[in-house]
Amino acid sequence: MVDDFDVVVVGGGINGTGLARDLAGRGWRVLLAERDDLASHTSSASTKLVHGGLRYLETYDFSLVRKALQEREVLLKSAPHLIQPLRFVLPHAPHLRPAWMIRIGLFLYDHLARRELLPGSHGLRLAGSVYGAPLKPEFTRGFVYSDGWVDDARLVVLNAQDAKARGAEVLTRCAVTQAVRGTDGWQVTLQNGRRLRARALVNAAGPWAERFLCDHTRNAAGQPLPSRGLRLVKGSHIVVNQRFTHDHAYIFQNADGRIIFAIPYQERFTLIGTTDVELPEHEDPPARATIAEDEIAYLCEQASRYLAQPVQPADVLWTYAGVRPLLDEGGSASAVTRDYLLEADADGGAPLLNVWGGKLTTYRKLAEDGATQIGELLGDARKAWTAGTTLPGGDLGSHGVNIEAFAAELQAAHQGRPGVRRIARAYGSKARELLAAPTGTEIAPGLFESELHHLVEGEWATNAEDVLWRRSKLGLHCTAEQRDAVANWFKAGA
Numbered sequence: 182m183v184d185d186f187d188v189v190v191v192g193g194g195i196n197g198t199g200l201a202r203d204l205a206g207r208g209w210r211v212l213l214a215e216r217d218d219l220a221s222h223t224s225s226a227s228t229k230l231v232h233g234g235l236r237y238l239e240t241y242d243f244s245l246v247r248k249a250l251q252e253r254e255v256l257l258k259s260a261p262h263l264i265q266p267l268r269f270v271l272p273h274a275p276h277l278r279p280a281w282m283i284r285i286g287l288f289l290y291d292h293l294a295r296r297e298l299l300p301g302s303h304g305l306r307l308a309g310s311v312y313g314a315p316l317k318p319e320f321t322r323g324f325v326y327s328d329g330w331v332d333d334a335r336l337v338v339l340n341a342q343d344a345k346a347r348g349a350e351v352l353t354r355c356a357v358t359q360a361v362r363g364t365d366g367w368q369v370t371l372q373n374g375r376r377l378r379a380r381a382l383v384n385a386a387g388p389w390a391e392r393f394l395c396d397h398t399r400n401a402a403g404q405p406l407p408s409r410g411l412r413l414v415k416g417s418h419i420v421v422n423q424r425f426t427h428d429h430a431y432i433f434q435n436a437d438g439r440i441i442f443a444i445p446y447q448e449r450f451t452l453i454g455t456t457d458v459e460l461p462e463h464e465d466p467p468a469r470a471t472i473a474e475d476e477i478a479y480l481c482e483q484a485s486r487y488l489a490q491p492v493q494p495a496d497v498l499w500t501y502a503g504v505r506p507l508l509d510e511g512g513s514a515s516a517v518t519r520d521y522l523l524e525a526d527a528d529g530g531a532p533l534l535n536v537w538g539g540k541l542t543t544y545r546k547l548a549e550d551g552a553t554q555i556g557e558l559l560g561d562a563r564k565a566w567t568a569g570t571t572l573p574g575g576d577l578g579s580h581g582v583n584i585e586a587f588a589a590e591l592q593a594a595h596q597g598r599p600g601v602r603r604i605a606r607a608y609g610s611k612a613r614e615l616l617a618a619p620t621g622t623e624i625a626p627g628l629f630e631s632e633l634h635h636l637v638e639g640e641w642a643t644n645a646e647d648v649l650w651r652r653s654k655l656g657l658h659c660t661a662e663q664r665d666a667v668a669n670w671f672k673a674g675a
Contacts (some may be wrong), residue, residue, distance in 0.1 A: 182376070186210045186350075188555060189369050191393060193217075194224035195333070196384035196521075196536050198351075199548035200342035205349035206570075207552060207563040212370060212379075213341070213349060216356035218647050220337035223387050224541070225651050226470065226503025228418065228442055228455050231256050231264050231329035231542045233293070234519065235432070236440050238286050243293065245520045249542045250294035253329055256545065258296050260339060260572040261582035262609030267330040267444075268298050270312045272320040272487055277434045280322075287326050293353045298582065299327035313670045315425035316473045316549040317489050325429070330444070333541060334651040335607060338640050339572040346573070360398045362406065362530040381532035381555050384445050388413055388466040388504045391536060400529060409524070409537055413464070417472035417502040419480050420446060420657065424488055433487045441483050447654050453480050453492065460504065470502040482574040495671050499657060509540045521547045525554040532558035574609025584609070591616065600627025606649030607653060628655060633670060644671050 190201045193215025199215040215221075233250035234242070287302035295477050307313030308321045336506055342352050348580050349454035356372040360382055369377040374406065394408040423445075425431075430444040439457065446452035456476045460466065477494050485491040507524055512557040521539030532557055539547050549565050556562040580587040588605035595616050604612045621630025628648075636642040636652050649656035656664060 183378050184212075184375070186212045186268050186377055186379045187559065188212075188381045188383060189214065189357070189360070189367065189377060190383040190385055192359075192383075192385035192387055192390075192536075193219045193337070193341065193351070193353060194222065194387050195220070195337050195340070195541055195544045196387070196539055196547055197383070198337050198344060199544045200383055200385055200536075200551050201349050201351065202340045202344040202347065203545075203548040203552040203565075203567055205344045205347035206368060206566050207556065208348075209559075209563075210553075211344065211349040212377065213344065213351045214355050214357050215351075216372070218353055218643070218651065219341055219641055220334040222311065222466075222470070222502040223505060224337050225334035226416065226418075226501050227331075227333045227541050228334055229331055229444065229446075229452065230267075230442070231331045233290060233328065233542070234540075235290055235314065235326070235328075237284065237519070238289055242520070243289075244340050245543075247293045248295075248520075248546060249540070249588065250290070251428045252543050252546050253299075254295065254297055255568055256331070256542070257329055258575075258582060259545075259567075259570065260336065260575045260609070261577060262574050262584050262587070263332045263339065263572075265584060267328055268300075269328060269432050269442075270305065270307075270323055270429050271326070271434075272307065272323040274320070277436065278422060283324055287324055287482055290326060296327075299329075301328035303631045307317055310412070311427050312429055315489060316487055317664050320487065330430075331541065332607070336541075336572075339574065339650065341641070342573045342639070351641070354643065357393075357397060360531065362398065362400050364401070364530050365529045379531075380559055381534065383536070383551065384469045385536045388506045390506060390537065392465055394535070406533070407530070409535070410462075410509050411537065412507045413466055414505045414507055415458040415470055416455035416505055417458070417470075417480070417500065417503055418452060419472070419477060419497045420450050420490075420499040420573055421492055421496045422450055422451070422498065423492055424451040424492070431487065431607075433483060435486075442570070443484055443488070447657055450498070450557050450657065453484050456480065462590055462632050466504040467668045470504050472500040472502045476502075506538055514655075523547070523551050523554060525551075525558055527558045534558075560670040574611040576610050578610065599623075601625065604632070623656065624666050625659050628653075628667065630670075644668070 187209040188211050190197050190213040201211050205211045231253050233246045237246050291301045305323045305325050307323050344350050359370040361368040367379040367382045391408045394406045421612040433441050433463045444452045481492040522537040524535040577587045588602045591605045592601045618631045623629050642648050
């Protein structure tokens with residue numbers, strides 16, 4: 182038996198789920214296939230920012246910055262439980278960039294796109310300020326500007342949920358093993374042996390997009406489809422105990438021309454990153470990217486140039502790393518554009534859309550552009566719809582985009598229940614239904630069976646790692662014994 186679809190999407194990261202959602206919302210019959218868990222690689226390994234990319238102004242990538250700033254506003258409204266405003270402090274290091282240059286850059290950052298939700302930038306006297314207290318005394322002045330924070334892995338899950346709600350079929354841990362291109366469609370085979378017929382194919386495999394074309398696609402003559410070279414750049418992060426108690430983040434300028442962020446994380450921690458380590462040309466991305474010792478040393482050294490309390494490798498509690506697929510334009514890895522390229526092609530047979538590059542902030546626009554191109558290739562350019570639509574849980578009613586007010590309302594209604602604020606921020610308006618259900622046994626602190634059943638039945642979670650490190654970051658807050666308790670719950674049959 183062969184199942185028919187209009188579009189098969191390969192890849193369950195932010196671009197793949199965003200495209201599946203947009204296409205399903207336009208009425209196309211969509212199947213998404215991901216070989217691992219949703220957001221199991223690059224899309225859960227970001228710096229957790231929705232931002233225009235202040236540093237891209239130095240490389241004159243104004244188009245990308247403007248597009249990202251526009252999308253920042255759209256995303257802040259679409260999922261206010263997962264995406265919140267975040268103010269950044271930029272300590273001034275005169276020997277790296279003069280103050281006038283920073284002021285011009287921040288003026289452009291404030292005005293390249295319309296701002297409705299975020300305040301503008303301004304200068305700041307650090308001496309005697311709560312924002313200067315965690316820094317070395319030599320940093321006496323700085324600047325403050327706005328961007329956004331995001332729970333990246335949950336953003337991917339929300340897009341998959343919305344795609345499914347709009348009719349898409351979403352498969353995890355089910356790779357596409359072969360896709361053969363004909364003149365009027367694709368013959369697709371899945372890892373489980375299931376066969377599909379699709380009018381169009383979307384390659385959104387991220388760092389594996391080039392490898393997917395080479396290894397798993399064929400034309401009618403049995404030859405692999407042509408591909409494009411990507412630059413694969415590993416970005417790594419470290420998490421340490423909280424280095425400051427205020428709610429602003431820091432952006433630190435490095436002597437090597439790069440920048441790193443120090444961000445309040447999970448209430449008790451500070452997230453520091455990222456690195457830019459280019460993988461050797463023609464080397465496949467690792468199945469699981471990991472941080473190297475010299476990257477840990479680099480992040481500790483750069484953060485310690487600014488922070489009064491030094492960061493030592495021994496202070497690192499957790500690390501994560503991901504591989505970013507970037508367009509190959511030459512130059513250093515940190516200077517390569519983070520913009521995306523959509524290559525739509527029907528000359529060799531049935532329509533194919535390859536997704537190259539991209540960044541988290543512009544995923545919705547990428548999906549909108551890609552879905553429009555697919556529609557045009559299928560002879561029916563249907564109307565775009567996602568710009569003004571909330572993601573699941575994003576409608577907070579009278580609270581608008583104020584997730585803290587919404588969380589306070591739920592806490593008042595569920596006094597004595599642990600973890601209500603976390604649940605409100607993770608699930609938004611969907612938290613009401615979850616909190617109303619019988620809790621069952623508490624498997625780990627604040628994690629009850631009712632939530633685990635929801636994650637299994639409604640969010641494609643199949644093991645403890647999915648829950649503790651992607652659907653949440655409870656793994657940071659749990660002891661080894663508590664993490665084992667969650668793993669044992671899954672082993673017992675979920």
